Structure formats: C-alpha cells, structure tokens
Amino acid sequence: MRIIPTTLVLAGVLVGATGCDLLTRVMPYEREILAQPQMQFGQSPQRGAFENHTFESREGAAGGIGEEGGGCGCN
Amino acid sequence: MNIKTVLGSIAMAAAVAANAWAISPGDTAPTFDLPGIDQSSVNLENLRGKVVILDFWGSWCGPCKESFPVFSQLNRELTAKGVVMVAINNDTNIDKARKFLEQVGGVSFQVIADPKHTMAKEYGVKVMPTTLVIDQAGVVRFVHEGYHEGEDDVLRQEVGSLLGQ
Numbered sequence: 001m002r003i004i005p006t007t008l009v010l011a012g013v014l015v016g017a018t019g020c021d022l023l024t025r026v027m028p029y030e031r032e033i034l035a036q037p038q039m040q041f042g043q044s045p046q047r048g049a050f051e052n053h054t055f056e057s058r059e060g061a062a063g064g065i066g067e068e069g070g071g072c073g074c075n
Numbered sequence: 076m077n078i079k080t081v082l083g084s085i086a087m088a089a090a091v092a093a094n095a096w097a098i099s100p101g102d103t104a105p106t107f108d109l110p111g112i113d114q115s116s117v118n119l120e121n122l123r124g125k126v127v128i129l130d131f132w133g134s135w136c137g138p139c140k141e142s143f144p145v146f147s148q149l150n151r152e153l154t155a156k157g158v159v160m161v162a163i164n165n166d167t168n169i170d171k172a173r174k175f176l177e178q179v180g181g182v183s184f185q186v187i188a189d190p191k192h193t194m195a196k197e198y199g200v201k202v203m204p205t206t207l208v209i210d211q212a213g214v215v216r217f218v219h220e221g222y223h224e225g226e227d228d229v230l231r232q233e234v235g236s237l238l239g240q
Contacts, residue, residue, distance in 0.1 A: 028133075028203040029165040029195040035135035 097199030100216055104129070104209045105197040109163065109187040112172055117161050117187050119213070126237045127209040128153075128230065130162040130184075131195055134175035136203040138222040147183040149227045158234055160184035163194055165203075206230070210237050 026034060033039065042048035098104070104127075108118040119127065130146065132139040143162075150160040162182075164172040167190045176182050189195065198207070202220040208230065210216045217233045219226060 027192070027195070027200070029131065029192045029200055031203075032133055032135050032166055032168075032171070 097201055098197075098207065098215050098218065100218060102215050104207070104213050104215050105194065106213075107163075107189075107194050107197075109189055109194070112164060112169060112176070112186045112188050117185055119161075119209075122159050123213055124211050126158045126211060126234055128158065128160040128184075128234070129207045129209060130160070131165060131198070131200045131203065131205045132162055133165045133203055134171040135166075139204045140175070140179060142204055142206075142222040142226065143179045143182055145227045147181055149230060150184040152231075153234060154183075156234075156238060158238075162186045163189050165189060165192055165195055208233050208237070 037045065040048075104119065106119040108116060108120070110116045128146075128150075130142070132142075146160065146162075150158075153160065160183075162184055164186055166172045166188075169188050169190065172186070172188065176186065198205070204222050206219040206222075206226070207215050208217040216237060217230075219229070
C-alpha cells in the first residue's frame with residue numbers, strides 16, 4: 001500500500017521540478033512539422049514580424065515574442 | 076519515503092530538464108551505418124583512420140541552407156587531404172531533403188538519411204545544425220552548435236591540427 005503513494009509523490013516531484021518538461025520536449029531535430037508556415041499562430045509571418053518590430057520600437061524593449069520562423073530549432 | 080529518495084528524484088529531474096547529456100570533445104563518436112539519400116550508405120566504422128566532419132541538419136533549418144554551399148566548398152578542399160564530410164539529414168520525409176539539396180545545388184559531401192533521429196539522439200544534438208569533427212581514432216574532438224559566418228575557417232584550422240599541419 002505504501003508503494004503507491006510514494007510513486008505518486010515521486011511522479012509529482014519529477015513533473016513539478018521539470019515544469020512538465022519530462023512530458024513534452026520537442027528536440028530541434030523533431031521540429032520539421034512545427035517549422036512549417038501553417039503551424040504558426042499568426043496568419044502572416046511577415047506582417048507579424050513587422051508588427052513586433054513596431055511594438056518593440058514603441059515599447060523600447062525587445063524579445064519575448066518569439067520568432068517568425070516557427071520552431072526551426074536553430075541557434 | 077526518505078529524504079535521499081526525494082533529493083535523488085529532484086537531481087534526476089533537473090538533469091533531464093537541463094538536457095545535460097550531449098556528446099562533447101573527448102567522447103568516442105557513436106558509430107552508425109546509414110543509407111545515403113542518393114548515394115551508397117556510410118558506415119562510420121569504415122572511416123577510422125580518417126578525419127570526419129559530421130553535420131546534423133534538416134530541410135527546415137535556415138542556417139543549414141547557409142552552411143551547405145560553404146561546407147561544400149570546404150569539402151572540395153579537404154577531400155584531397157583525406158578528410159570525409161558526412162551530413163546526417165533528420166527529415167522524416169526524405170523528399171523534403173532531396174528538394175532542399177536541389178535548391179541549394181552543388182552539394183559535394185555525402186548526405187545520409189536518419190528519419191528516426193537515431194543518431195541525433197545518440198549524439199545528444201541540441202541545436203540545428205550541429206557539426207562535429209571526429210579524429211582518426213574515432214574520438215570527437217570539436218563540436219560546433221549552430222552555423223556562424225567564418226565557421227569554415229575554424230573547421231579548416233581544427234582539421235589542420237588533427238592532420239598535423
């Protein structure tokens with residue numbers, strides 16, 4: 001009986017400590033599908049990039065929005 | 076459950092989260108025998124005694140597209156010195172790789188297919204492209220993550236050092 005709670009706690013610790021990273025992690029060599037244009041949130045990557053640029057200029061801050069490439073896995 | 080079990084679990088989780096493991100200089104290069112995209116298969120074991128440049132790439136990878144013409148030129152130079160360059164493709168659909176190669180054109184090195192990412196996992200590839208230089212004894216000597224301008228010059232120097240030049 002004691003084995004089940006221990007296992008559950010361990011599983012909880014593992015998932016919690018990794019922020020669910022154990023459950024899903026797409027490695028760079030697995031991003032073939034994610035990198036396709038239709039997998040991006042915006043309908044137009046070019047327009048999205050332009051809007052991000054405008055936003056960054058206005059806010060005086062950059063980053064945190066993502067890349068228009070959509071999961072290339074590049075450096 | 077004692078404290079050691081909890082701490083051990085956290086350490087293991089942290090290691091997995093950080094993806095700490097990857098091939099690094101000094102490690103023996105895992106061997107492979109993979110089919111070429113349009114050529115004969117490549118067995119790393121058979122290349123012992125030669126310096127090998129190994130490149131992991133995918134058709135969706137922008138920097139890979141930049142690197143191929145440069146690496147092709149580098150390969151033409153280094154082939155005469157007995158160096159072998161091999162590129163491991165990671166596309167699940169091999170036709171995408173073929174289309175990429177057609178678009179780039181003039182690729183002079185051997186391209187092999189690994190649609191199941193077996194070797195990318197073995198080598199612990201964390202960035203695309205990743206380029207490794209393997210010495211004559213089959214030991215990884217240099218690892219390059221990503222592609223940057225001037226990478227070919229660095230590779231020339233590294234290969235030169237392994238060839239004793």
